[in-house]
Amino acid sequence: MNALASSADITVRPLLVAEMFGPTFQGEGPSAGQQAAFVRLSRCNLSCPPCDTPETWDTSRFDLREYTTHRTVAEVAAWLLAQPAQLVVITGGEPLLQQDRLVPLVEAITAAGRRVEVETNGTIVPAPELVAAGTTFNVSPKLSRFAGAKDQQRRFNPDALAALLASGRAVFKFVAGDLSDLDEVAQVQAAHGLDPVWVMPEGTSSREVLDRAQALADAVLDRGWHLSSRVHILLWGDVRGR
Numbered sequence: 001m002n003a004l005a006s007s008a009d010i011t012v013r014p015l016l017v018a019e020m021f022g023p024t025f026q027g028e029g030p031s032a033g034q035q036a037a038f039v040r041l042s043r044c045n046l047s048c049p050p051c052d053t054p055e056t057w058d059t060s061r062f063d064l065r066e067y068t069t070h071r072t073v074a075e076v077a078a079w080l081l082a083q084p085a086q087l088v089v090i091t092g093g094e095p096l097l098q099q100d101r102l103v104p105l106v107e108a109i110t111a112a113g114r115r116v117e118v119e120t121n122g123t124i125v126p127a128p129e130l131v132a133a134g135t136t137f138n139v140s141p142k143l144s145r146f147a148g149a150k151d152q153q154r155r156f157n158p159d160a161l162a163a164l165l166a167s168g169r170a171v172f173k174f175v176a177g178d179l180s181d182l183d184e185v186a187q188v189q190a191a192h193g194l195d196p197v198w199v200m201p202e203g204t205s206s207r208e209v210l211d212r213a214q215a216l217a218d219a220v221l222d223r224g225w226h227l228s229s230r231v232h233i234l235l236w237g238d239v240r241g242r
């Protein structure tokens with residue numbers, strides 16, 4: 001039996017959605033600065049201590065039912081296609097936990113001539129059907145100091161990273177705070193053959209993002225990597241829905 005749910009299930013089972021918002025700018029990675037509409041899916045398989053979206057998974061602090069709406073694929077697709085943005089970003093949480101329902105969603109969006117980026121922590125193997133649907137992947141593996149104690153052994157899934165790399169549709173984006181983090185990025189890159197590598201400065205204020213970007217820039221260049229900004233933080237700070 002196919003690992004993905006049947007098409008009948010997909011039309012019935014809703015997506016667990018934390019929020020939908022836009023138009024705004026994609027803040028991170030290769031498409032930073034492009035106008036985009038966002039869908040944030042709820043639930044995550046990791047529990048990183050510094051997490052921008054704990055309301056998608058942290059049951060010790062949040063009643064997830066209050067932060068989750070159930071929406072059909074058709075409802076989400078209709079909302080996205082009513083937005084002016086040509087780029088759709090599906091983020092989380094960890095969106096690949098719901099990848100069976102992402103397949104028809106991505107198919108609907110790309111069929112309308114729009115681009116889709118799925119943001120993932122890189123621990124779940126993407127379904128071939130999702131890759132074939134035409135999405136790209138912004139993969140953010142977690143460095144040791146950004147992962148929780150119980151996630152240290154499972155923050156890297158070699159099979160998932162290999163599948164994402166083999167898709168030819170993935171970039172690998174690491175949050176880094178200082179130069180010592182770059183050594184660990186290099187180790188992960190070498191261990192899994194990841195390319196291209198993007199480094200994004202840690203920070204929830206424009207001052208932090210700028211200071212860390214300036215501190216990291218030359219070393220990132222020297223290593224042949226790319227540097228991502230956090231456009232939404234620079235513009236609006238750490239607010240929801242932007």
Ligand code: SF4
Pocket residue numbers: 044045046047048050051052053054057092093094121
């Ligand atoms: S993988 Fe992302 S969403 Fe999940 S806990 Fe870590 S930072 Fe938060």
